[in-house]
Amino acid sequence: MENHEVCEEIVTLLRKQRHDFVNHLQVIHAMLQMDRREKALLYIEE
Template structure:
């Protein structure tokens, strides 16, 4: 995989992670606007336990991104 292809895969993974993060912020914001502070805290607690949220963006697409990065690092 070329370096350009690796960059595209990484950018795609980061865009997905950013999209998901913004969605979570919108949920929290909405809960707070509705006066549901405890529910917002519970939601944050749930997110903190989600291994997909804590993991590296590259781990979201192990079949493509991780292999591409590994391959790219071996070429250097």
């Protein structure tokens, strides 16, 4: 595998991680907006 291919793979993996992280934040944000603090805390600990 060449350097540019490795870099492209790393960028793809980072984008997927960012997508998942943002999704988790959106879930937590929604729970907090609905006053479901305990549920949000459990989600974070999970």
